[in-house]
Amino acid sequence: MTHKLAIFNMKGGVGKSTSAYNISAGLVQFHQKRVLLIDIDPQGHASAALGIPIWQLDKQLKDVLQRQANIREVVISTASGVDVVPSNILLAEEEIPISGFPGRELLLRKAIGAIADQYDYVLIDCPPNIGVFSVNALMAADAVLIPVDMSYLGLLGINGIERALSLVREQLDHPIDIAGVLATRFDARNNLSKEVLKSLQDHFGPKVFQTRIPETVKLREAPSFSQSIFEYEARGAAAKAYQDLIDEVVQTYE
Template identity: 75%
Template sequence: MKGGVGKSTTAYNLAVGLVKFHQKRVLIIDIDSQGNAGAALGIEIWQLQKQLKDVLQRHAKLSEIIVKTNSGVDVAPSNILLAEEEIPISGLPGRELLLRKAIASVEAQYDFILIDCPPNIGVFTINALMAAEGVIIPVDMSYLGLLGIKGIERALSLIRDSLEHPIQIAGALATRFDGRNNLSKEVQQSLHNHFGDRMFKAVIPETVKLREAPSHGLSIFEYDASGTGAKAYRELVDEVIKWQ
């Protein structure tokens, strides 16, 4: 429900970590029209012949748009053209299940499928939630970050009650944490109070290296392997691997 909290950063670093440290087969589906997850892994998102919008419009199969990256992560990419098709896609029959049906054809090929969502609750996010088993909620250490939690929980209630899909919160993730900042500590404590044991133990720090890595088409594990950002995301990877 808020931009800049680390959704894409978490998606691609988690994906690379699952491949690099646990040899898992991982697909990222980038249903955010900014295309950041794909771009961060070196995909030329403005050169795409086919992309996720074509799958959702039933003009292509998901397998036809998947791009293999040097990191070992497969990506179903998108760019701003996806946003331009939101209204037409919203009018399609069974619009909430378009992504779930597309994933069914490739699901057996992967151990993990991660979906990078836009910062709003529209048809694309609903598709992502209807296709997913669990949700990671990245929350940056700000007052506005806390406000976004209510919106997400309301959306999850809609999915469970109105659309009858038993999606769960896999965990809340503290991001952009600055230990020198009292606000960071206060927000983190509020998260712990709210989510309890549904909080990830990993805490993602505010670092320049995490912001720089995408411009080089690299995950934090390649760009700054010994830094605090890499260590934090390695902890997250090890927590997520326990789901299997």
């Protein structure tokens, strides 16, 4: 069975792309899973972090959503072992046209249908908003993984996330689940981190992953070397945290 997870939070800079590419790489490296990472953010950060030259794409996700390419034609196999459907800023230019397509919310789900069963996991990295691309990601996924940074505004954003999930469940009739809420950019020396984590646990209960991702410059540096954190600093705290998180994800599903 294929597990389809959207990495979703409308707030920017919470660690969606960092989590999407590192979880993908770790699922391959530590659990020998077949993983497809779909980058539905025109920033293309998850694609770029895995070494894809996003300014030299012949075809990309935009062509699939426009129904001008089959998804098989745009999949790129990366050195990490993760297959990627990449994007770049040209996707943003198609947002308004795509928003006018009939069945616009289901374009990604339909496109993935042709190849999903070749993978154990399909991860979808969402943009920081709730436009047509995020809705496509949510409609294509079985569950959301929600990274939340340890800030007051991070907490404030929970309301919006829940509204978006309700909209998908009630208006679009798709019973999307919460795979888990991930505390990111955690700084144990900082009381705010502890307070935000406590509020998340009060609100989401056992849906909050036990693992917290620490704030560390290594996670910021790794993409510039096209490396996952497991390659860039295998023995560091961030690699340990992402590996623990991946173990939790795998246990949730298997």
